[in-house]
Amino acid sequence: MSWLRKALVQLALWRSDAALVKAAGGTARSVRGMTLDPRFQFIEAQARKRGVDWASMSPAQLRAQTEAGVALFGGAPVRNVRTERVYITGRSHSVPGRLYLPLVRDNAAAMLVYFHFGGGVVGSLECCDRLCGLIAREAGAPVLSVDYRLAPEHKFPAGLEDALAAYNWAFDNAARYGAPARKAAIGGDSMGGNFAAIVAQETRERRAPMLQLLIYPGVDFVNDAPSMHDFADAFPLTAETVDYFMKQYLPPGADPSQPRLSPGRVQDLRGLAPALVYTAGFDMLLDQGAAYAERLGDAGVKVRYHCFETLPHGFVAFSAVARAAEAALRRIAVETAAALKGHA
Helix, strand or coil, rough: CCCHHHHHHHHHHHHHHHHHHHHHHCCEEEEEEECCCCCHHHHHHHHHHHHHCCCCCCCEEEEHHHHHCCCCCCHCCCCEEEEEEEEEEECCCEEEEEEEECCCCCCCCCCCEECCCCCCCCCCHHHHHHHHHHHHHCCCCCCEEEEECCCCCCCCCHHHHHHHHHHHHHHHHHHHHCCCCCEEEEEEEEEHHHHHHHHHHCCCCCCCCCCCEEEECCCCCCCCCHHHHCCCCCCCCCCCHHHHHHHHHHHCCCCCCCCCCCHHHCCCCCCCCEEEEEEEEEEECCCHHHHHHHHHHHCCCCCEEEEEEEECCCCHCCCCCCCHHHHHHHHHHHHHHHHHHCCC
């Protein structure tokens, strides 16, 4: 990523809200009484001009595009947090991860295990780097970001098995990094939120997490709620993108409604870990995330829910686009930190 291109993009986004809306068609993008942040509206308009040839798109090409976007818009590294490469023993291989260790520790704050977005096909540790650093610094707690295997090279349930291995490793090793022994939290955004919800369900009887952080989670692979149609053309998660991800991620004959793919379809949610659930306004997954938060509450689970109405899916990876995105990350970090300390 050249410094010149980055400077030109940043210069374009520094224009006024009115100028950005004008450049994106002239009318503010409003749906359901929510208005998309002008900077994201501008980026969405640019993405529509380019288009995507999904018939010829390879996972490698899509990954490269994702990483380029994160390099442009992912935000600066967080100060006063150092990182360490770790390898977690899985069933058949070692799972790589990045450990965020704050310079100022709070030994009462639990360790968090976090999974990035990407439909199980794209994404990397860089996609959630700023959020993980902010949470680690705010909580004074170690945060483990997991570099799980991706499809189509490793189809379901490979990535999920890596997620489970990472959570179990953190549960066993939290005390080594200054956190309470045999205590850990789980979190993720989009597909990472899917993994986090499943891990929380599968460990509720034993080794249960003390918190589940779910950011615009995909919890129902067969969901047909209104938001799946209202935002089917919204940047960056479109109906075509979802279809592409599912074709790459699911093995032949897989039932997308099964609990290890669609945790939102599990009937009994009692006894699950307390949850922080955040959704984005301009997102196909908005309704299923909100519904899952409501169902958790109905089951007696302690839940805090908030929708960032002006933001699109994937904002965790694009905090440098708009002040609203950075503010959302900071709010999530503060509220997650309080929960990790047992204050929420």
